[in-house]
Amino acid sequence: MKITYFQDTDTLYIELKPAEVSETRDLDENTLLDLDQHGNICGITIEHAKERADIPSFSYEQVAA
Template sequence: MKLKYFDDTDTLYIEFRDSDIAESRDLDENTTLDLDSKGDVCAITFEHASQRTDVRHLALEGIAA
């Protein structure tokens, strides 16, 4: 899983899996969901991220499998 924040565009990109994107769906005018060919979620993009998320504070928490 990768998180990327682009300060110049205030965009947060969260990649859940490294897979080819078959389809992108707009959830609203500032949120896009990327899906693979099976319909599984690969990534999500948040525009205006600093206004919509707490992008300045990142915490990583491990969960035992």
């Protein structure tokens, strides 16, 4: 997984897995879902990210099964 924040456009992109995007769907006015050829979500774009997410603060936690 890779997370990229584009400060100049205030856009957050979350790549869940590297895959060729076959289709992009609007979830809402400011959220786009990238789908692979099998319909699986491979990326999420969030516009106006500062308003919608706590950009300066980020944490990652892996929980054992």
